[in-house]
Amino acid sequence: MNNVITPGGGTHMTGFRTALTRTINKYAREKNFLTEKDTNLTNEDVAEGLTAIISVKVPEPQFE
Numbered sequence: 001m002n003n004v005i006t007p008g009g010g011t012h013m014t015g016f017r018t019a020l021t022r023t024i025n026k027y028a029r030e031k032n033f034l035t036e037k038d039t040n041l042t043n044e045d046v047a048e049g050l051t052a053i054i055s056v057k058v059p060e061p062q063f064e
Helices: 010-030 043-047
Strands: none
Touching (some): 010 043
16 A cells, blocks of 8 residues: 655645536536536535545556
8 A cells, every 4th residue: 555645635636626526516507506607616615524535556656
């Protein structure tokens, strides 16, 4: 198991936040929780109180 601490989050966290926010905004619009006049939810709106565990296996990881 690799437990490298990345205080800034790293690109994997940025990608996860972006995908999660996009998916929730799409769902909210499809179900009419958000109308055309409403602005999209932000990363902060979506991630407030959220805890997630991401497990990715990379055969030969390289770290900077």
